[in-house]
Amino acid sequence: MEDSTRLGYCIVAGSFVAFQFFFSAVSPQLSLSLSSRYSTLPSVKQNEWNSRCVSTLHAVIVGLFCLCILWFDDAVNANPIWGDPWLVKLNIAVTCGYLLYDLLLLVRYWRTLGDSLFVCHHLAALYAYGYVLSRGVLPYFANFRLLSELSTPFVNLRWFLDAVGWPRSSWVVLANGLAMMVVFFVVRIAVIPSYYMQVYSWYGTPEYERLGLGVQLAWIGPSLALEVLNMVWMYRITRGFYRAICRSVSRKAA
Known part of the structure; x- marks a missing residue:
């Protein structure tokens, strides 16, 4: 096993522990200091609050790192299948640790x-x-996939605003809903053609055949x-935003 692979698995384990610690110890204290409403929430809501705090932290870290790799990692951009995966593997390891933590949380x-x-x-x-x-393959495509995390903070902010009692017809909630819908579409839906154009451009090449x-x-x-x-999620977000706009317009008309 290569040293970079061993380090990657160590980062997975460290990421899992770090996110679990943030959920259990850091988020509750931080949330109490930032919002007085947190202490009044039932334990079920507090658990989801802490879960979304962890989710937001992960999304910001991984999303910004993805942009840096996409803009500045020439080796990965030059060869999306076999380019030097060092930085991508670090980012993927952090995400895998988070996914394992979140799966455990969902089961719990x-x-x-x-x-x-x-x-x-x-x-x-x-x-x-x-x-x-394990194999350091497909770094560009893996990194491209992680760009979708940039929409997560807006999704979580919508939940936080709802939890602290902001009216769904308020301009803050509607503005975040619009931002959430636009960013979600840009980083998850609008990129689909360019992603599969890259897939098609490398399909059948010797590099592709080497993958197995x-x-x-x-x-x-x-x-x-x-x-x-x-x-499915884009449909749900769009439908929710449309309903919120309709409620806001009907209330103003009334």
């Missing part, structure tokens, strides 16, 4: 936090990212599954 609080779509998303991502960590059938299936299969999930 399944009655209140459980969501079969999230479980499918996490398992598909872990399956694909496992090849990136197992990696090829792990690349294409989870990608298609994630597209379906993103379409």
Whole structure:
């Protein structure tokens, strides 16, 4: 096993522990200092609050790192399949640790936090990212996938605003809803054509053939599954924003 692979697995374990610690110890204290409403929430809501704090932290760290790699990592951009995966593997390791932490959390609080779509998303991502960590393949495509995390802070902010009692017809909630819908569309839906154009441009090349059938299936299969999930979530977000706008307009008219 290469040193970079060993380090990657160590980062996975460290990421898992760090996110669990943030959920259990850091987020409750930080939330109490930032919002007096946190202490009045039932324990079920507090657990989801802390979970979304961890989710936001992970999204900011990984999303910004993804942009840096996309803009400045020439080796990965020059050869999306076999380019030097060092920085991408570090980012993927952090995400795998988070996904394992979140799966454990979903199982632990399944009655209140459980969501079969999230479980499918996490398992598909872990399956694909496992090849990136173990074999260092497909760094560009793995990094491109992680750009979708940039929409997560807006999704979580919507929940936080609802939890502290902001009216859904208020301009703050509507502005965040619009930002959430636009960013989600840009980083998860609008990029689909460019992503698969890159896939098509490398399909059948010697670099592609070197991957082997197992990696090829792990690349294409989870990608298609994630597209379906993103379409479902995009529909839900759009429908929710449309309903919020309609309620706001009807109240003003009344």
